[in-house]
Amino acid sequence: MQNSSIPEDRLSAIFTILFMRFMVGIVFMVALLNEEQNLILLCLLLFSVVGVAKLWGKFSLRGITCCGSVDRKRLFPGEKLTLSVRIENMKFLPVWLRVNIEGATNSAVDFAAEKTEFSHDISLLWHQRVSFKWQLIVKKRGVNSLGPFHILAGDLLGFFPGHRNEQAPEVIVYPRVVPLKPLPLPGRDLFGVPGASSPVHDPVYIAGTREYQLLQPARYIHWKASARHNQLQEKVFTPSWKQKILLLVDAQGFVDNRAFEEFERTLEVVASLAVSMVQKGISVGLITNGCLDGKLSGSGAVPVMNHTGTLPAILETLARIRMEIANTLPVVLQNSITIPWGVSGVLFSHSADATNMASYNALAQRRIPTICLVSTDNADQQAQTTLEGKVICCDDLRLEMRQ
DSSP: OOOOSSOGGGOOHHHHOHHHHHHHHHHHHHHHHTTOHHHHHHHHHHHHHHHHHHHHHHHTTTTEEEEEEESOSEEOTTOEEEEEEEEEEOSSSOEEEEEEEOTTSSTTEEESSSSOOSEEEEEEOTTOEEEEEEEEEEOSSEEEEOOOEEEEEESTTOSSOEEEEEOOOEEEEOOOOOOBOOOOOOOOOSSSSOGGGSSSOOTTOEEEEEEOOTTSOGGGBOHHHHHHHTSOEEEEEOOSOOOEEEEEEOOHHHHHHTOHHHHHHHHHHHHHHHHHHHHTTOEEEEEEOEEEOGGGTTOOEEEEEOOTTHHHHHHHHHHHEEEEESSOHHHHHHHSOOOOTTEEEEEEESSBSHHHHHHHHHHHHTTOOEEEEESSOOBOHHHHHHTTTSEEEHHHHBGGGGO
């Protein structure tokens, strides 16, 4: 794609090269001295064309509006989107116009169809509006800009174009979701069985009613239901504990080892695990010490909850993470969201080493049972001894690795 500000294929040397204009001036002076009327008229015509073209080009960008949009702003790698660009000439002066989309031809975005170019030439009449569309396919996680839009506008011959850049839309590409084997999560179920079979009931959560059983406390009687059924009814309680999982992504080991590929594969496992947990009704949260791109900078935490907006928030945070460190994970853990009681942790890191141990110990001090998922099997002796039976390699969870 052409990145130059002047489209050289549309220009004539006599109008753009100063030396040629100087030569025309000399010819004009000679014609005046020799009273060559035809040559004088030709030179005046050339000067008039240059002057009008320059003035035309000076006002060509005024009143030109460019607006880009996409049909999907959040998607997964391999999915398609439609990029639309609408350009309008809001003045009475017609212009020649070229639009280039400079940021779309990168490794993260590609054409969905073959033999397509991110450039269009067109002549716009007064108050005319045109639209262009491209079918794109995203290939890479992250916050990907589809611009900027580079606009060239000038006279209808394109001799003296002006140029400017317009902001383009961004798309948020989530990590790829891959099939996983079941993960043995650290449990916090204190009473073993739910409902009325549990030895301890939570009076806040009532699942329903049933016929009153002898030897049950009178405070469990549901008097309104008893009056409605003309028979004593007792309350049936839900479990006093619900499974809550906190996902923690420690980017420090990946940064220290410059493990870009391992970092991307780990985020795929984090996203896949979050999707699986939400589908099972588990309350999920996320904390990371990685820096975030875009509007979420400085907010690498999603509270642990079972809410419809939790999974999109986690996936968007994972999409915005870049492999840079905002702070150590223990410090981020101390200064971030309030962690509710009963949470279990799943810690993602590069390997079982001193950095991993510091994060693990910070969670242990808060009485959060944790298992560690690492991208490599490299582990120092102390970490291997302390975390024995609590370390799992991320690749061992991926079903696709067995294919």
